[in-house]
Amino acid sequence: MAAVNSKSSTQCHLSTKIKQVPILKDVSAELFRENIYLKRKPVVLRGFDIGECVGKWTPEYLIANAEDKPVNVHVSSTPQMDFINKNFLYRTLPFSELVKRASKEINEDFFISPVMDNILMQIHGRKRVVLFNPQDAHYLYLKGDKSSVLDIDDVDIEKFPLFVKATRYECYLEPGDIIFIPALWFHNVISEEFGVAVNVFWKHLDSNIYCQKDPYGNKDPVAVSSAFQIVDRAIKALECLPKEYQDFYGRMLVSRIENKCYLKDLDIS
Structure with missing residues (x-):
C-alpha cells in the first residue's frame, strides 16, 4: 500500500509542540494501579513479561498455526483511513491472506480513544504512536469523534490553521512494550512493519454513565x-x-x- 502526497508551501511537517511519552521500566502492577494510573496520562511500560508470544508471532508462525477462518477488515487504497468520508471498504478475507497483506502494508489511523481506558500491548513489530490531549480537542477539527486531519505529519495549515497549536505526544513501541492510553485521548498509530498488538479496554467510571448497548466504548456517555x-x-x-x-x-x-x-x-x- 502506498500513497503519493502533493506538498505545497501551505503545508507544515509537524506540530510546533512535541513531547515524549514517558517510558517507565520494570514497573510493578501495584505501582501502576496505585500511582501511575491515577495520574490519567499516557505512559509506556517496558520490561513486563507478557509471554513467549513476543518474537514468536511472526507472519509465518501465525499462518502455520491459526485456522484459516474468514475475518472482517477495512481495506483502503491509502495508508490514512478517513473515517468521516469512508475511503475504505469492509472486506472478508481468509486469515492467511490478511497476514500476508498486513506484512506488506503500512497502515495509519487517527481517532479518539473510546470512553474506556485502553492498554495496548505490542507483541511483534515496531509501531509509532502519537497522542493528543483531550484538552486540545478544539484544535483537531473534529466531526463527531473523528478528525478531518488525515496526515498529521504533513498538515495543510491553510485548511487546518489551528492544528499546529495542539501539543503532540510521541513514542515508539517495541515488542513487549505496553502503552496506557487514558479514555478520551486522541491517538494516531502507524505500523512501521508487520506487527501484532493486543488491546484491552475497561470501564473506569460507574457503569451507569456508559451507554448500556455499547460494549466497546464507542458511543458517548x-x-x-x-x-x-x-x-x-x-x-x-x-x-x-x-x-x-x-x-x-x-x-x-x-x-x-x-x-x-x-x-x-x-x-x-
Missing part, C-alpha cells in the same frame, strides 16, 4: 448524548435571528460553556 441534543436545540432556536445576532449569541453560548465546564486548572499536559 449517556449524559453527553443528552447535552449534545440540548446544544442542537439551542442552535436551532437562534436561527430566527439575523446572522450577526446568531454569531454573537453563539459566541456567548460557547463562552458560557467554557466558563462553566472547562477545567482550566486541571493539569493533564
Whole structure:
C-alpha cells in the first residue's frame, strides 16, 4: 500500500509542540494501579513479561498455526483511513491472506480513544504512536469523534490553521512494550512493519454513565448524548435571528460553556 502526497508551501511537517511519552521500566502492577494510573496520562511500560508470544508471532508462525477462518477488515487504497468520508471498504478475507497483506502494508489511523481506558500491548513489530490531549480537542477539527486531519505529519495549515497549536505526544513501541492510553485521548498509530498488538479496554467510571448497548466504548456517555441534543436545540432556536445576532449569541453560548465546564486548572499536559 502506498500513497503519493502533493506538498505545497501551505503545508507544515509537524506540530510546533512535541513531547515524549514517558517510558517507565520494570514497573510493578501495584505501582501502576496505585500511582501511575491515577495520574490519567499516557505512559509506556517496558520490561513486563507478557509471554513467549513476543518474537514468536511472526507472519509465518501465525499462518502455520491459526485456522484459516474468514475475518472482517477495512481495506483502503491509502495508508490514512478517513473515517468521516469512508475511503475504505469492509472486506472478508481468509486469515492467511490478511497476514500476508498486513506484512506488506503500512497502515495509519487517527481517532479518539473510546470512553474506556485502553492498554495496548505490542507483541511483534515496531509501531509509532502519537497522542493528543483531550484538552486540545478544539484544535483537531473534529466531526463527531473523528478528525478531518488525515496526515498529521504533513498538515495543510491553510485548511487546518489551528492544528499546529495542539501539543503532540510521541513514542515508539517495541515488542513487549505496553502503552496506557487514558479514555478520551486522541491517538494516531502507524505500523512501521508487520506487527501484532493486543488491546484491552475497561470501564473506569460507574457503569451507569456508559451507554448500556455499547460494549466497546464507542458511543458517548449517556449524559453527553443528552447535552449534545440540548446544544442542537439551542442552535436551532437562534436561527430566527439575523446572522450577526446568531454569531454573537453563539459566541456567548460557547463562552458560557467554557466558563462553566472547562477545567482550566486541571493539569493533564
